[in-house]
Amino acid sequence: MKLAAHPELLDRLAAQYALGVLRGGARRRMEHLAREEPAVHAAILRWQDRLAGVSELQATAEPVDKVWCGIEARLGWKPPVERPATVQAASPVASPAASPAAGWWQRLWSTPVFWRGAAAAMAVVTVLSIGIGMHGAQQREAAPAAVIAVLNDDQARPAMLVSWDASARSLIVRRLDHIKLSEQQVLQLWALPTDGKPRSLGVIGRAPQARLAMAAAPAAVPALAVSIEPTGGSPSADGPSGPVVFKGPVLHNPL
Known part of the structure; x- marks a missing residue:
């Protein structure tokens, strides 16, 4: 080909x-x-x-001593520092599994894999926003869409870019993944609030690019996710009915 x-x-x-x-x-x-x-x-x-120029966008930062000590301990260069039993008892760490009533989308905030790709996504989002746009947007004079989220797959690889086109009042999604969908499957985009149920932002379908008309950009939403659903979208009023394949934090909330 x-x-x-x-x-x-x-x-x-x-x-x-x-x-x-x-x-x-x-x-x-x-x-x-x-x-x-x-x-x-x-x-x-x-x-x-x-x-x-991506590397020039990221400000340099010096790790604190605690970070270096942790790295050295994990590499076996020095023994880990043991905490006194009294301190451990006074500072219990709650496990995400300790709150079974919490929804799966709420437990995402405490899983390291969810945030693993966020730093890299923030570094490339400014550069990517220059070259990303739908075919329809290229045919008219309009302000460029602003990338608001980079969604990652379960291996923390960028799988979808979500942008907000203020002039057309719509979300633009662009797939970077290779997931094969059957004729009876589509992708659906969800907003994940810190409390409450996931809210559908629209059915993406199977195309590599899609535009979802919205009255306003998702506001006060910390993260987005994408699930595989039957044709027409999730039949459940509580959120995704199929597997969640992409997810990531909202990096920028446009005004």
């Missing part, structure tokens, strides 16, 4: 290659195609140029 004949797929794979989330055999095939097809090589270069 000639990737140049499929510009949407080429742009998505080039973005994944430049971000470093395309790995293994898929990355080797992309490198082979880049040597064989000039259009593939040019697409990769365009994304690498966009991401070239």
Whole structure:
């Protein structure tokens, strides 16, 4: 298959290659195609140029001594510091599993994998917002959509970008994943409040890009998630009925 004949797929794979989330055999095939097809090589270069200044966007920070001590202890370079029994008894740490009544979306806040990709997402979101837009947005003069969330898969890899188009009052979602859906399956986007039930933001479907009309951008919502649902969306009034495949914190709430 000639990737140049499929510009949407080429742009998505080039973005994944430049971000470093395309790995293994898929990355080797992309490198082979880049040597064989000039259009593939040019697409990769365009994304690498966009991401070239990402490291300059991140301010330098010096880890505190406590962090270094923890790293050294995990590597076996020094014995871990034992805390007195009285201190441990006075400072119990509650486990997420200790609150069975809490919803799965509320327990996400305390799981490390949920936040593993957030720092990297914040570093690339400014650069990605320059080059991301729907085909319809490219056909009219409008302000660029602002990326508000980068949703990750269960391995903390970027899988979906969510942007807010203020001029069209709509959310734009762009998939970076490779999930195969059947004809009876669609993706559905959810807002995850800190309390209450997940709120549906719309059915994405199976397309690599989609636009969800909304009266206003999701406000005061700390995170978004995507689930696999039957055609037409989740039949449950309590939230997703299928597996949740992508999730991530809201990085920016547009005014």
